[in-house]
Amino acid sequence: METVVRSKMKVYCTAIAGIVLLILGVITSISVGAADIDVAMVLKSFFEVDSSKEQTIIRTLRLPRALVGALVGANLAVAGALMQAITRNSLASPQVFGVNAGASFFIVTSFVFFPNLSSVSLVCIAFIGAAVGGMAVYSFASGGGMTQVKLALAGIAVHFFLSSLTQGMIIFNEQAKDVLYWLVGSINGKTWTHVNMILPWSLSGLFVAVLFSRSVSILVLGENMAQGLGQRVYRIRILAGILVIILAGSSVAVAGPVGFIGLIIPHIVRRLVGGDYRRIIPFSALFGALLLVYADILARFIAYPFESPVGIVTAIIGAPFFLYLAKRGRNIKQ
Template sequence: MQEDILLRDRKGFKIGVIILLIIFLFIAFLVGNIKGTLKVEPKRIFEVIMTDDGSPERMVIWNIRLPRMILAALVGTNLALSGAILQGVMKNPLADPSIIGISSGAGLFGIVVLVVFPQYIGLVPIAAFIGAMFAAFLIYILSWKGGIQTTRIILAGVAVSALFGAGISGILVFYSDRVHGALTFMNGSLSSRSWPEVWTILPYTIAGFILVNVFAEKLNILVLGDDVARGVGLNVEATRLGFTALAAFLAASAVSVVGLLGFVGLIVPHSIRLIMGNDYKYMFPATALLGSVLLMFSDTFARTFLSPTEIPVGIVMAVVGAPFFLFLLRRE
């Protein structure tokens, strides 16, 4: 046990894990582009990406599979990083944007635009971000009592998530004639997503990835405890609020393009923490990579398992994530 702890604390080991995850990312990319009704040889993938030869392979890869794999990677990155931030800020491995209400807030505001004001569908990303920030703000207000305690945040988040979930259900009941368009959003799916969704989320992913890595050391200090953080001059409440806003920013961008997709932010950060420890300078890049790999493989499975019928990737993640959540609950 002691040897395992010493091993995961070594810089070389952490870099090795990151390199291994990059290899898995490449494998996930290949598998996602090969598998499907139309089988494509690995060497043809790069040929049709680089050259528009008008072949069926080019049409399938360029218009369907390639953007879908890139989108899965970006969404997986954002949700995993959001979960890593929340688990660090709240010092709780069960924290996740879908569990504590941030994704529900983004989902509620997104559903309002999709169902009630479909003519403004282009505003879904903005509405989702506003909803996520509103949920985060509401959680803070409800959990504040002479300061912030992580247990109160979790409990307030569960209550807010239930409240927003009821709001979503209410909207779908009152606008039952428009439910079909919202079902995909509710279950979380990459079906029919293509380049426009990639360009929508890409700036959020780049900005979020840069920010989490720039401020990783602050989160390292924060997880040591409020007293220690204050002792080294860190503004604890401002730092916690800033990181929560960043988590909401990342989660909202993912929700806005694929809908309500849970458990990525729960499974990935905790798995990385078990493998390489709590140093966020290495955790954040590894978490982003594993989030991408997990969602790419999950979406490929969802798309091909019952082909030509497609399962929403959100269902696959729920089947994987629910037992993992129960395992964590028992373990903690």
């Protein structure tokens, strides 16, 4: 009984700490930049509207940027958690398994041939690309029996193949060079248009993922166990795959292929709150948002006062983490 109480207290404390840190991160994100804005002005802008230069910057530039960062981080972290659950592979993430690369390739291709697409069309194209990338990895890895190593190798191969095609498209098409900054992963310059572009997909995808979390927890126990408990394994995998496409595809359409969040966050969350996906999924959303908001703050100081893509920071953090996980191999606990 005492152990259960301690476990619940740890979960509550982790949630409160995460929420407080996220709020502080959003406030810091709004105040830091080429134009310094003090925290008092940031707090005032939430309760009192005026036409000052500072509040104009906050409302039109800084606040939507912070919101996009939080939504993209939450989306990618939950997508990574779902991928690790349905594949039972601790190295799975939207980037490693070709989902981000597929979405990026399709978006860049559409930008070259159809430069005037609407935001809705762009998101739909990202969904198709994410699905193609993920299905290609699954198809290559499933031949002759699927293993964690085959999934990881197939994912990396498809990722590099699609990334090479994307870079070739940019090199040979002058009009595609504008997307180079976006291709690293960036939330710089995002406006309320981008918030409206990602918000419905994020809210619906995250909401369904939370509702779906109990079934995912059972699936992680193994297919035979899940079937014995009355779960329809094939349907669970299909729905989880659709959620990954929605969450990762909409994020890439808005912010580019920001890497490693879907790999890092689920592992950290499992350490903090345990292996129950009813906790992992909502906490992944919280800490994914937290990581990307703070990574964006750090990215502003790489070449201050000029902006740097947030993908640089997530890669610096994520690449060593990936190597650490790969070295530990099967000792990683799902």
